[in-house]
Amino acid sequence: MSELLIILKKYLPEGSADYAHDILWKYGIQLRIKKPRATKLGDYRPPKPGEAHRISINKDLNKFAFLVTFLHETAHLINFEKRGFKVQPHGLEWKEEFKVVTQPMLHETILPNDVQHALNRYLKNPKASSCTDPFLFKTLRNYDDRPDHMVLVESIPFQTVFQTKDGRIFRKLDKLRSRFRCVEEKTGKIYLVPGLMEVEVVL
Numbered sequence: 417m418s419e420l421l422i423i424l425k426k427y428l429p430e431g432s433a434d435y436a437h438d439i440l441w442k443y444g445i446q447l448r449i450k451k452p453r454a455t456k457l458g459d460y461r462p463p464k465p466g467e468a469h470r471i472s473i474n475k476d477l478n479k480f481a482f483l484v485t486f487l488h489e490t491a492h493l494i495n496f497e498k499r500g501f502k503v504q505p506h507g508l509e510w511k512e513e514f515k516v517v518t519q520p521m522l523h524e525t526i527l528p529n530d531v532q533h534a535l536n537r538y539l540k541n542p543k544a545s546s547c548t549d550p551f552l553f554k555t556l557r558n559y560d561d562r563p564d565h566m567v568l569v570e571s572i573p574f575q576t577v578f579q580t581k582d583g584r585i586f587r588k589l590d591k592l593r594s595r596f597r598c599v600e601e602k603t604g605k606i607y608l609v610p611g612l613m614e615v616e617v618v619l
Contacts, residue, residue: 423449428486429479431526436483439490439517443497448472452581458485460492462501469493476581478559480531484552487518488542511542530555553612562614569596570611577601578615585618 420440424433427449440447446468458473471489473482491514495503503509518539522532534555543549569588572578577587586598586609595608 420447427473427475427477427479427482429483429526431523432483432521435520436486443469443490443493445469445471445490445493449475452476457481458489460489460496462493462496469496478556478561480527480559481556483521483526484518484535484556487521488514491517506543514542515539530558550612565616566614567617568611569598569609569613569615572615572617577618579618580613580615586615 418437421433421437424436428436439445448470450472452474456474457477458471461470461472463469471486471493473485473489477485491510492505494513494517495510498513499509518535521527522535524532527535534552538549538552569578572588574588574590577585579585585601586607587601588609589597589599589606591597591611592608595610598607598609599605600607
C-alpha cells in the first residue's frame with residue numbers, strides 16, 4: 417500500500433480512498449492537507465508551467481465532508497483541464513463535472529443514508545460551496561467530532577462577540593440575506609460572515 421493511500425484512508429470514508437487515489441494519480445494532483453481556514457474548506461489551483469495541479473483541504477473536516485470537498489475541487493480541476501479559464505468557476509460546466517465525479521461515491525457502502533440524501537439534493541443545483549447549502553452542511557456537521565462550545569454564527573444573538581477558528585475576534589451586527597454583517601474588534605473593519613460558520617463565543 418502506497419504512503420498516499422495510507423494518508424487518504426485516514427481522512428476519507430471507507431471504500432472511497434482507492435477512488436481518490438486513482439484521481440490524484442491520473443491528473444498528477446498535489447494534495448495538501450491544511451490547518452483549518454475560516455473562509456474555505458478547500459481550494460483548487462491550476463498549475464503554472466512545470467508545476468502540478470494543487471488541491472488543498474482542511475484537515476479538521478470529518479470524513480464525509482472531506483470527501484465532498486475533494487470531489488468539489490476535483491470537478492474544478494477537470495473543468496479546467498477541459499475548458500481552461502473560458503468558463504465560470506461554478507457555472508453549468510462545473511456543475512456537470514461535479515455530478516459526474518460524485519456519482520460513483522453515492523453508494524450505501526460509502527455514505528450513510530442521510531448524507532446520500534443531502535448530497536443528492538445538493539447535486540440538483542450545486543453551489544460554490546457545500547457551506548452555502550444549509551441542508552447538506554448541517555447533515556455533514558452531524559458527523560463532526562467537535563467541541564460543544566463551537567456554535568454557528570446564525571445561532572448566536574446580535575452584538576455577541578465571537579472568535580473564528582483562525583483566532584480573529586468579531587462582533588455580530590445584523591443580517592444581510594444568508595450572511596451576517598460583523599465587525600472585527602481589532603481593526604474595526606466590516607465583514608460579511610456566513611451564518612453557517614462555526615465559531616466560539618467570547619465571554
